[in-house]
Amino acid sequence: MxxxxxxxxxxxxxxxxxxxxxxxxxxxxxxxxxxxxxxxxxxxxxxxxxxxxxxxxxxxxxxxxxxxxxxxxxxxxxxxxxxxxxxxxxxxxxxxxxxxxxxxxxxxxxxxxxxxxxxxxxxxxxxxxxxxxxxxxxxxxxxxxxxxxxxxxxxxxxxxxxxxxxxxxxxxxxxxxxxxxxxxxxxxxxxxxxxxxxxxxxxxxxxxxxxxxxxxxxxxxxxDYKPLAFFGTVALLFFIAGLAVGIPVITEFFASGRIAKMPSAILAVGLMVLATNSLTCGFILDTIVRNHRDNYELLQNEFKD
CATH class of the missing domain: 3.90.550.10 (Spore Coat Polysaccharide Biosynthesis Protein SpsA; Chain A)
Structure with missing residues (x-):
């Protein structure tokens, strides 16, 4: 050798x-x-x-x-x-x-x-x-x-x-x-x-x-290697923040039938949209990474020592 x-x-x-x-x-x-x-x-x-x-x-x-x-x-x-x-x-x-x-x-x-x-x-x-x-x-x-x-x-x-x-x-x-x-x-x-x-x-x-x-x-x-876990974590953080901001708004709506804290409602919706987008990015990138791993495995099969 x-x-x-x-x-x-x-x-x-x-x-x-x-x-x-x-x-x-x-x-x-x-x-x-x-x-x-x-x-x-x-x-x-x-x-x-x-x-x-x-x-x-x-x-x-x-x-x-x-x-x-x-x-x-x-x-x-x-x-x-x-x-x-x-x-x-x-x-x-x-x-x-x-x-x-x-x-x-x-x-x-x-x-x-x-x-x-x-x-x-x-x-x-x-x-x-x-x-x-x-x-x-x-x-x-x-x-x-x-x-x-x-x-x-x-x-x-x-x-x-x-x-x-x-x-x-x-x-x-x-x-x-x-x-x-x-x-x-x-x-x-x-x-x-x-x-x-x-x-x-x-x-x-x-x-x-x-x-x-x-x-x-x-x-x-x-x-790059574990995008679903990464962006899933980011999505979870946005989701928790959205809940923290949005729960008082929802509670107020059910109690009075109207929303007085409009800025909080808009912020909560924005955070939930970010959470959804992050999770979607995670699923898409995870599929791409899996395809990349498959291609790498094929490259390994073709590699000549």
Missing amino acids: RIAVLIPCYNEELTIGKVIADFRRELPDADIYVYDNNSRDRTADIARAAGAIVRREFRQGKGNVVRSMFRDIDADIYVMIDGDDTYPAEFVHDLIQPVAAGEADMSIGDRHSDGSYSSENKRPFHNFGNQFVKALINRLFRSQLRDIMTGYRVFNRRFAKTMPIQSEGFEIETEMTLHALDKRFRIIEIPIRYRDRPPGSESKLNTVSDGIRVLKTVFWIFK
Whole structure:
């Protein structure tokens, strides 16, 4: 099998050499690709000297890098890993095994099962954000995943070549997980150890801005993938608001035979119309999404590994 190790990088000169050496030791026959995303340090030079295939991605953002990787690189197995040396290379065999055996389309390096992420990661809001997004996605998609946002993943060719990537930044991991859940790809989680960045290596993540981007991604994908549930919820909110405004008007009408609160009556009717329109949009878009899923399944049937 052709194995490609994909390493998106931005200013990782302190760690990229070790990451490449570790994966070269574990996977001596694999092709190791480093996509430099406009680094201002010696990341590209060090990666090239370590024997990696170095390419440039000028559009800033991890999502843009992964999109180019999936388009440009042909392999049977894709290993995606960060260049910050937070994921031990020795676990790569455990992640590759179920994908290579045809038991999974994507395997995920689960950082949470052994507690290493909570103990090693020194950013408490990141831990909270991970848990919140995980609970939200598991609720929306009725799944039981333990690590939604890990950067240590292995894919087969089918997944890599048929996934439409919309994200530009660090929300790409969330998008991958949501896409796999919605399209019923087989996912297996493999417990791994996580270690924090070595001294001198700085994270590019921003808890607030990246957290907002991830939540926006979950919101839009929920709307696009489950429109009936989304617009049904919106319709329910409008319906409740319409009842709250309209019940006093109806009560007054039955008591006196006339309507004195005309503005409230107009508002209540407007809210009920919005509720009806939202529910109608939900049914129409749900039919479109179902047709899209059918077409995607047909595409999968025609895909040649």
